[in-house]
Amino acid sequence: MTLLNFAFKNISRDFKTYIYHFMSCVLSVFVFFTFSNLTFHPSLKIVDKDSTIGLILHLGLITTMLFSFVFILFSIGNFLKQRSKQFAVLNIIGANRKQFFKLIFYENGIISGFSLLFGMTLGLIFSKLFLMIAEKIIGGLNLDFYFPLTAILYTLCLMGGLFLLISIFAPLILRKQKIISLLKKEETAERNHILFVAFLFSVFLPLTIYYNYKLDILEYPFLLITFIIFTYLLFNLMFMVYAFLMKVTQRQYQGEGLVKMSNFKYRINTNLKTMTMTMLLFTITLSSLIYIIGAPKTIDSTTKKIMPYSYMYTAWDKKIDDLSQSQLITDKLKDKEGFQKVRVDFLNFDEKHRDVILSNSTYNKIATLLNRKHLSLKDNEYFIVGVDGKNVPTLGEMQGKDYKHLGISKKIGSDKRLIALSGYFSSVTIVADEKYQSLKHKFVNDRFFAFNIKNWKTESDATLKNDFKINGDRETLTSAFSYYQFEKIQRHIIAYVGGILCFSFLIGIASITYSRLYNLAEEEIKKYKAMVKIGMTKKSIKKVLASTIRWVFVLPFLVALFVTWIIVLYIDQYTITSYYGIGLTCSILYLAIEGILYLIIKKKYQRKILKDVFENN
Structure with a gap:
């Protein structure tokens, strides 16, 4: 053979x-x-x-x-x-x-x-x-x-x-x-590898900090490895603290305390590896699902924050009569429900980097269109507006000095919300009307035209571009509709792809837990058969088995949920739309699902062990 x-x-x-x-x-x-x-x-x-x-x-x-x-x-x-x-x-x-x-x-x-x-x-x-x-x-x-x-x-x-x-x-x-x-x-019994793992942590942590400081791409794999090692150490530390408290309070001598502790400690390396893997998969799944579920639900609000108008028209070639073109667009859109128009004049303070200055009155026209608070600036005051919708706007050191030379020195506030398509400007500064008029002759004067309609999600810009021969080279017509449609398909693909991945991870978590519990079931059965002979009851065995499941399945979930919220709070500082509400809803859902899974696994595992333990007793 x-x-x-x-x-x-x-x-x-x-x-x-x-x-x-x-x-x-x-x-x-x-x-x-x-x-x-x-x-x-x-x-x-x-x-x-x-x-x-x-x-x-x-x-x-x-x-x-x-x-x-x-x-x-x-x-x-x-x-x-x-x-x-x-x-x-x-x-x-x-x-x-x-x-x-x-x-x-x-x-x-x-x-x-x-x-x-x-x-x-x-x-x-x-x-x-x-x-x-x-x-x-x-x-x-x-x-x-x-x-x-x-x-x-x-x-x-x-x-x-x-x-x-x-x-x-x-x-x-x-x-x-x-x-x-x-x-x-x-x-x-398995050996505890805490000293070796602690040594690995002491090696990888400095390397991770170094690559993070250098902004090197190697930061990410080292960060993942360091996180895995830290998680292993964290669970080991949790068990050590638990064992210490049980000993100090004498609770280890009450009920099934000694059996619970020895049961976990006997397979400590397998348990810790299982908990680490489970926690990592839980963290990926829980945090991903919040954004996967939330992404399609925030398309409207995100679009409005990225592109605050239904349409935005700009003529880059100064030979083009942009006033006539804007009037043609107005005539085409004026009968649409909710039609509004605004002309935005600005000064190119730094034409190369698109740093611009707007007058107070122009900003107030935009504020009226976008339902924002009006400003009332004095001669030396300025207000900064956002350019990407994510970060609070600030002036660079050199730009601030240049403004001081122009008599603009007192900042009265800022707003990270946009007044143009995200990325259209590098910085936007609002100054008093009198100051704006005094600067007009020093810088290049420019403008764009913005239009709003109520049903912007169903109004394509293709017809307007075709009618007025706007090809995007010498002049551009940007629409919220285009961004909305692209984001809609993109985010729903993310939802589908991410949903399958998260589903796979959940099956993986269940499989890892299943393999940890059931692959050692035969040995557990032999152990409890011996314990039954010296007086251990069915109720006590159930408690010990439930304790094991809580360690390898429930505790990693709770730690993962905590880490997920840290991730959400951190990412929310850099995202246009907040995910707090969706995160809270998902967390309640996660807790409910985890509770159901825990009860199912506990019931099936206890039934399997008890059936074999007591069948011949």
Whole structure:
């Protein structure tokens, strides 16, 4: 019998042992194929690969690949650990290291091959459903069913390559294990690696700070590694504090205290790794979902903050009669509901950098149009207006000195809200009318025209551009409609792609928790059978099992929720639209889902353990 035949019979005879690893691989292929199916859809051929939408789709594929690699690698680690005794027996009866590695490679290769087949088959079966969901969520696209040959080849190449890499890497996981340690794998307590992990933290933290200071791209991978190491140390510290308090208060001697502590400590390294991985996935999922859910809901408000008018007309070529063009646009729009118009005159203080000065009266006209507070400036006073909608505007040091020479020295306030398309100006300063008139002869005079209508979300600028031959070279007509439509498609694609990724992460979290609890169930059953004989009750076992689930599943979630809010509070300083309200709603939803999942896992896990413990007692 060849090793390949032996590997195939191993899988077919004891498929129950391989089922978790197989399902993990199938899920990874299914998710990747679903993304590929959308990415290569004929309706999206017009999307430039370097555009934002193209980058979002390909970023989804890359993220899925990374998730699959980590997820499957974690699955293999638990899978090989579960079969450690079998591997040791094979070594004892004469299998050499080369045969041993080949067997693991063949087994993973067979599982990977069938995973590709089943994953893509499921992807084809459900492709129409997912395309319908994508069409509904994204809107504006006709995503008909098609035979995804490119997606199939792409999945075969990339996921097949990933599985090949993992199949080569898998034997190395047990490379340094001795036969005797494999045989005793389930009978020895794990060592706490806190000193080694603390050493790693002391190495990576300074490097992360250094690359952050240098603004180097290496900051991001080092930041991720440092965060993972810190999380491991944090959970270790939490358990140490918990154990210390239990000892000081004598609570460890009450009820099941000693059993709870020893149960966690016996598998401390596995528990801490599981908690770290779970917390990381929870953080990614919880924080991402807030913005994924919120992004499509804030398109209107974001558009108004980026582009405060329905239309904005500018003539860059001074040979063009912009007054006549603006009048033609006015005649075209004046019968529209809610029509308003404003002419914005300004001085180019620094034409190269688009630093401009507006008069108080011009600003007040804009304020009337945009329902903002009016200003009343004195001769030496100035007011600063935002240019990107995100940051509070400030004057540069040199610009401030130049203004002082012009007799503009007293700042009375600022407003980060825009008076033109985001990025149109570098800085906007409002001065008194008298001061503006005295400066007109010193700087270049310029202007643009702004128009507002009520139903701007349904009024395209294409007709106006075509009627008045505005091609965007010598003159431009910018509309809120164009930005709104682009953002709508973009954000709904993000919602679809991000939703699938978050769904995959949630399955990954459940799988990690499942593997941690159920892969060691046999050993737990043996332990509790012995404890039942010396008087441990069913109620006590339930409490100990519930304690383990709270440590490995609930605590990481609570820490992740705390970190998520830190992320939300930090990002909100730089975003145009606040996500506090959505974050609060999502947090309540998260707590409800976590509570339900905890009760389900606890009930099923307790039932499994108690059934086997008491069936012969």
